[in-house]
Amino acid sequence: MTSLGHLKRLSAVRSSAGVKFLTPCAFPGSHCPLHPALALAGNIRGLSSLVIGTPECAVYSRVVLPKAQGDLHWTYVLDAHEVVFGCRKGLMDTLQKMDQAGAKAVLLLGTCVPDLIGEDIEGLVREMQPRLSARLISVMTGHFKCNSYPSGSWKTLKAIGALMAPREVRPRVVNVMGRSPDETHIPMPPLLRALLERGFTLRCLAPGSALEDFLEAPDAAASLVLSPFTDPLAADMEQSFGTPAFRLYDIYDPAEIGALHAAVAQRLGIEWDNALDDERPALLSLQEQAAKRLGGLRYVCAHTGPLGALPMAAYLAALGMEPLLLHLEEFWPGDKRWTELLNARGYDPPVCHMVNSDSDAPLLEGLSPALCLGDLPGARVRIPSVPQLSDLYGLCGYERTRSLLERILRVLDGPAAPGERRAPYGTL
CATH class of the missing domain: 3.40.50.1980 (Nitrogenase molybdenum iron protein domain)
Incomplete structure (x- = not known):
């Protein structure tokens, strides 16, 4: 040892x-948190992105999203002057252009250099938001602060959560957090099939969903969390909107699984009738x-x-x-x-x-x-x-x-x- x-x-x-x-x-590439953050932005309909960084980050962003369609996915490349003195003015002009081009919501992705020089992207978002029609959110993805990629995903999802607002609860709607609406390679778990059979609407929140799906999420009676990447967002929704979260991704013990199934049924006011006990x-x-x-x-x-x-x-x-x-x-x-x-x-x-x-x-x-x-x-x-x-x-x-x-x-x-x-x- x-x-x-x-x-x-x-x-x-x-x-x-x-x-x-x-x-x-040192392991860059797919282990950089920029990778999943940008890939997630490119796979949520209605969400645009602006990568802020060096020419290397700009080239890499084109590898992650080689043919972005529909929504705007732009890069802002810092020049030598901006690396020293900041890029505030240039970012403000770029956001104005994205707004005029029709962006509905923009995710600003700060990379290593803006993070190292202390660029206040969150402050910029607060200042620019009243001037634009597009909604603004930001995530810092400096790789030097972490070893791996998961933070790029969960931080992006938490940022999207900041766009949510309270809604009237619909008792027959359930959020499925971590499963794509287009997912076919992973069989639908029996719990989800049983809910569909009982007339529930399942709203999938994952890559492949629309931004509007996320914005409507506070109206759900409950959130079923299938992925650790979506758990931080589920926790925020639980605290902000009272949407109870049932975490399914980390339970293996049969007794705990049975207890969780019972808790979901109680929350939704239904009976499983042994549908999950086969x-x-x-x-x-x-x-x-x-x-x-x-x-x-x-x-x-x-x-x-x-x-x-x-x-x-x-x-x-x-x-x-x-x-x-x-x-x-x-x-x-x-x-x-x-x-x-x-x-x-x-x-x-x-x-x-x-x-x-x-x-x-x-x-x-x-x-x-x-x-x-x-x-x-x-x-x-x-x-x-x-x-x-x-x-x-x-x-x-x-x-x-x-x-x-x-x-x-x-x-x-x-x-x-x-x-x-x-x-x-x-x-x-």
Whole structure:
């Protein structure tokens, strides 16, 4: 463990700043928070953007949005004078032009240099708003302040939330936060299907939605949160408009899933009539089998995409699995709950940020884990691995927990022999 001495243990982490790189590496590109912020702006109909930065940021923004259609997506490139003395005058003129060109709402995206020189973009927004028809919001995306990309998404969503206003509640409307209205590659969770069958309108709030969908969101009876990226916005709506948020993205335990389903039904004034319980008996049987196989196994967690590592680790700890090292893309405010659960169960693993797979893989192998949960892109890892856990993102309830356990047990069994047929786990 001497090579991991620079890492903090989970109990010592208070924010993403405490999560250190596993091996030395600078990783720009898709890990820059500008990437998801701009991509999100380009995929919300009715929202325009203005990237403020150096020529490198301008070129990169064209890579993220190569053929922006419909809404205006402009870049403002700082010249040498503005890098020293600021770009206030130029930004004001540009916003006037975007307003005249028909922008309905503009997201100003400040990059590293405006942040470093202390450009007051929030103050500029407050000053310019009374002069323009377009609504203005801003997000600072300086990469030097963070290791990774999630803040670009959740900060953008929180900024959009600032445009919301109170509305009369419609009791048959539910916000689905983190699922696109055009989503077909992720099956619709049973909970959402059951709501549709009971006549509810589901408003999806995610890339692919319209800005108007977000602005109407305070009229919903509840928000079902399927993604950690949308959780900060859901929390703001809960505080500002009283819209209750039910977090589905971080629950694996069958008892907690059942309790959450009951809470949703109570809030909406409905009965499920056992519509969500079809998979519960099979999951309980599978969980009993898994506990016998997984108790005492030690594992490392690599890239799981947007699927949170800590909620999953807390659930697996209840089955007796020991985390040796966890990769965290971001330490979310809600992760403190999972930290306390892991600590209460006797586990306090080092946590890290992995961005250099070829250098990271030997360190993981040196820990001699029984399993690696997640991926190390491009690296050859000599550890039994459970890959593509990001496929579970967007799922919720019993089916996601069942899929997780089935994947782990399948890897422990090893590859099937030619012609061998295996019964699915949980089948009696």
